[in-house]
Amino acid sequence: MDDEHRQRLEQRLELIENRVALLERNLDLVASGQRRSSLRRLWRRPPMWTFEQYPPRLLDLAAFPPPPSTPANAPRIAMVTPSYNHGQYLGATIESITSQNYPNLYYHIQDGASIDGTIDLLKSRGDDISWRSEPDNGQSHAINLGFAGTDCEIMAYLNSDDMLLPGTLAYVADYFTSHPHVDIVYGHRVFVDREGLEVGRAVLPPHDGRALQYADYVPQETMFWRRRVWDRIGPIDESFHFAMDWDFILRAQAAGFKFVRLPRFLACFRIHDAQKTASTYAVGVREMGILRRRVLGFDPTQLQIRRAIAPYLAKQLAYHYAYKLGILRY
DSSP states (O other): OOHHHHHHHHHHHHHHHHHHHHHHHHHHHHHHHHHHHHHHHHHHSOGGGOOOOSSOBOOOGGGSOOOOOOOTTOOOEEEEEEESSOHHHHHHHHHHHHTTOOTTEEEEEEEOOOOSSHHHHHHHTTTSSEEEEOOOSSHHHHHHHHHTTOOOSEEEEOOTTOEEOTTHHHHHHHHHHHOTTOOEEEEEEEEEOTTSOEEEEEOOOSOOHHHHTTOOOSOGGGOEEEHHHHHHHOSOOTTOSSSHHHHHHHHHHHTTOOEEEEEEEEEEEEOOTTOHHHHTHHHHHHHHHHHHHHHHSSOOOHHHHHHHHHHHHHHHHHHHHHHHTTSSOO
């Protein structure tokens, strides 16, 4: 092989090597970009706000821990379900409460004059529930109507598409009885689809009052409070149609009431197309802005909000994967 031919061959080999090196570099950049993209997605949508985390599977109610024994002098719990044209889900909501067999429960459904068969469903339940169907001014108004005149020690409301998990009422009553200084409790949640199949879970870290000023992370369907909270801060603010639960929570926190996140799955949050959370998002953005300005004294940017809740989100991520890996058990 003459020198000229060898030189041309070496040049071609060098060109190939350079192209391979460039390709490897580009692959590294793509992989790095994908990792950053995944981290950005995780940052924008942490597990506690990611509803569909895995393919639908049967919700195994027997897998949840049994409730504690309920004493004869169990505190009276009042629960209200506001309802309007949710007949296809309401039956499961009612059953999730009445099947707990809690001995000192007042349960009322306040329906907004539904026309989808809800009335027939309510009539079929007989005397095991209290209900009324009449026009109202929205969900907040219905909740207040349902609680009007109730005599109880513990209060909660459960929307007409959500469900309590077995043993929740006895567990919450037992906790309140043994922790008289605690005023408001909430717990972990399960996400279910329109068919009632499980699609995700949210495991939350302990309560963080500062993060709560910037974002509402408390699962409303798992929240219970003492009557003294309601008597002091007042009922649900009927001017809110989306963020009424966050408004109630912030008013309770400002009044100095004690919050505790319980180490137990308490309820299921249902995901479906007609869900109010999805259909009234624009209203929610406006109402959340009102609450942030009221509590913080200014209108934070999205970057400020994310920075403020970053420590809480990091903890939630740690709890999520600790539970997923079996390190934490509930």
